[in-house]
Amino acid sequence: MAQSPGQQRTGKQEAGTAEGGAQRNKYFQGWLAVSQLLYEGASWSGNERHCCFLNTRQDRFADVSAASGFDLLDDGRGMGLVDWDQDGDLDVWIANRSGPRIRFMRNDAPATDQYLAIKLVGTTSNRDAIGARLELHLAGQDKRALIRTLRAGEGYLGQSSKWVHFGLGEARQIEKLVVRWPSGTVEEFSFLKPGCRYKLVEGDTSRQLSGNRTINLNAKPCQSSSSAQARIVLSNRQPMPDLIYTDFARQPHRLTEHQGRPFLLNVWASWCTPCVQELTELAQSQDRLQIAGLEVVAFNFDGAGNATDSDPLDARRLLKRIDAPFHEAQGTPLVARTLEMGLRYYFDKAESLPLPCSFLVDRSFRVAVIYLGPVSVEQLLADTGILTAPPAAWQKASLPFPGRWAIAPLEDPLAAIASSRQDSNPQQHQNRSGTTWTVISITLLFLTLVVSLLILRWRSQSRGTHK
Numbered sequence: 001m002a003q004s005p006g007q008q009r010t011g012k013q014e015a016g017t018a019e020g021g022a023q024r025n026k027y028f029q030g031w032l033a034v035s036q037l038l039y040e041g042a043s044w045s046g047n048e049r050h051c052c053f054l055n056t057r058q059d060r061f062a063d064v065s066a067a068s069g070f071d072l073l074d075d076g077r078g079m080g081l082v083d084w085d086q087d088g089d090l091d092v093w094i095a096n097r098s099g100p101r102i103r104f105m106r107n108d109a110p111a112t113d114q115y116l117a118i119k120l121v122g123t124t125s126n127r128d129a130i131g132a133r134l135e136l137h138l139a140g141q142d143k144r145a146l147i148r149t150l151r152a153g154e155g156y157l158g159q160s161s162k163w164v165h166f167g168l169g170e171a172r173q174i175e176k177l178v179v180r181w182p183s184g185t186v187e188e189f190s191f192l193k194p195g196c197r198y199k200l201v202e203g204d205t206s207r208q209l210s211g212n213r214t215i216n217l218n219a220k221p222c223q224s225s226s227s228a229q230a231r232i233v234l235s236n237r238q239p240m241p242d243l244i245y246t247d248f249a250r251q252p253h254r255l256t257e258h259q260g261r262p263f264l265l266n267v268w269a270s271w272c273t274p275c276v277q278e279l280t281e282l283a284q285s286q287d288r289l290q291i292a293g294l295e296v297v298a299f300n301f302d303g304a305g306n307a308t309d310s311d312p313l314d315a316r317r318l319l320k321r322i323d324a325p326f327h328e329a330q331g332t333p334l335v336a337r338t339l340e341m342g343l344r345y346y347f348d349k350a351e352s353l354p355l356p357c358s359f360l361v362d363r364s365f366r367v368a369v370i371y372l373g374p375v376s377v378e379q380l381l382a383d384t385g386i387l388t389a390p391p392a393a394w395q396k397a398s399l400p401f402p403g404r405w406a407i408a409p410l411e412d413p414l415a416a417i418a419s420s421r422q423d424s425n426p427q428q429h430q431n432r433s434g435t436t437w438t439v440i441s442i443t444l445l446f447l448t449l450v451v452s453l454l455i456l457r458w459r460s461q462s463r464g465t466h467k
Contacts, residue, residue: 040350043075043097050076050094069105074098080154082161085215088115088195090165095158099400114168114194116177119210120150123202124183128152128162131182136166139173168194229373233383234346235398237366240265240359241338245299247328248316255297256365258327262387263295264380265359267331267339270302270314275356276322278374283324285377292384298324301331301355346370362387 038044052070053061065071078095085091085106092105116136120129130152135145146166154160168174177189181202189200189207199208243255255265266282268275282289282296289296298319302310312330319328336353343351346367360369360383369383386397 039348046075046097048076050074050079070094072103074100074103078156078158080158080160081165083115083117083163083165086197086213087111088113089167114171116166116168116174116192116194117197117210118164118166118177119162119197119199120164120179120181121199121201122181122183124185125181125202129181129202133180134164134166135178135180137175137178138168138171139175140171145178163197230371231375231379232346232370232372233394233398234368234370235395237362237364237368238342238346240361240365240367241342243335243338245329245332245335248312248330253329258295258297258361259363259365261293261295261363262384263297263361265361266296266298266326266356267353267358268298268300268356269310270300270318271310272355274374276318278356279319279324279326280322281377282380283322283326286325288377288381292381294380294384296326297329298326299329299331299335301336304331304333304336342367343370360384360387 049065049072050070051063051065052068054064056062074094074096075098076094077097080093081090082093083090084093084104087107088111089107089109091107094103094105095101096103118134120132120134121127122129122132125132129150132150134148134150136148137145146168148164148166150162150164152159172194174192174194175190177192177200179187179189179200179202181187183202185202187202187205189198189205192198192207197210199210201208240255244252245255246252266279268279270276279298300312300315302312302315316328319326339359340351340353342359343353354372356374358371358375359367360371360380362368368387383397386393389397
């Protein structure tokens with residue numbers, strides 16, 4: 001079949017198209033591989049601790065991360081500087097990829113040195129005076145000025161306070177402050193005192209002294225974050241898989257046998273020290289668990305494909321020694337994979353099944369809380385007590401930290417939608433229902449009549465054809 005000149009393709013063009021398609025495939029395959037690595041817990045740039053460097057004034061910096069308290073196990077990302085408590089030194093807000101996502105590091109250095117804080121307000125320039133350059137000249141010092149530039153961003157996804165902070169050291173007198181506004185205007189401000197906060201307006205050489213605010217902060221020592229122990233309350237409870245297993249007597253069971261009452265599915269092994277400690281505490285508190293109506297289903301994974309030389313007999317001897325009246329379950333590789341798939345579904349991340357871990361399941365056979373690592377009896381009883389709480393209370397319990405809602409959520413969205421569709425007058429609602437059924441009946445009668453007429457017409461045509 002002939003082609004028009006516009007449709008004809010040379011061999012070089014076809015080869016180029018094929019090569020471009022292959023390159024695109026490689027590009028997409030690369031992104032799929034990267035996505036899989038991220039899903040499995042890898043990172044573009046993970047495990048980056050926050051660092052702190054001290055200017056030694058000898059053309060070098062000293063790493064004082066550990067001495068300053070910044071050397072935490074957090075996977076750090078962003079940082080913002082601000083004199084939050086307005087005591088004359090800069091405090092630090094830091095953001096992490098790992099938890100805690102936000103930390104506040106208060107600077108408690110001795111207040112022996114002076115400072116100066118400046119707030120700029122642009123008129124001809126932009127209102128925030130972004131881009132302004134400040135040059136501070138100290139009296140009795142060398143001719144080198146202290147220079148600061150007001151920027152809209154500081155580092156990766158971070159912005160410090162727009163209060164420009166100068167550390168003055170032992171200086172007790174300021175000669176002048178030169179402000180080079182973004183509009184190109186240059187102004188000088190004199191008679192500034194150390195240890196004060198000033199608001200400077202473009203085009204107005206007067207200075208406005210800003211008062212300090214009183215802030216009461218309850219600080220606590222910083223602790224390194226760790227993913228070895230976590231409590232995750234599912235705001236939207238998910239169905240628990242119906243696991244098939246055997247007990248130590250090799251009798252078959254299904255997990256749905258425990259449906260209708262809350263229970264704790266605990267994953268453990270006899271060679272896991274935290275597991276043994278957790279089971280011992282649960283066994284000693286069995287009376288309190290029974291009063292709360294909570295049952296414990298202990299899934300043991302001794303000899304279930306792990307790398308340790310353990311045997312289910314070790315687990316039976318341990319349960320007998322601590323007198324644990326739990327429902328015994330022997331874990332299998334299939335059960336482990338099923339629970340791991342659940343964790344991957346909940347967290348959208350390739351999670352291996354940690355030891356110990358537990359799943360708090362409500363009476364409707366839905367996973368309500370996941371515990372990675374040991375869980376205390378007090379926490380377990382508290383969570384069991386709110387399993388039947390209203391949706392709003394449960395949603396509040398699922399929040400990882402306290403706060404206030406920007407937009408208050410509906411307590412029960414489905415109930416709200418249903419109630420909005422109902423008429424406030426029951427009699428009108430009943431009349432409307434009766435009218436609806438009348439319309440439906442008339443419509444069905446009409447359709448029946450139409451179908452009957454079509455059948456009669458078809459039969460008459462058929463007879464005429466046979467004749």
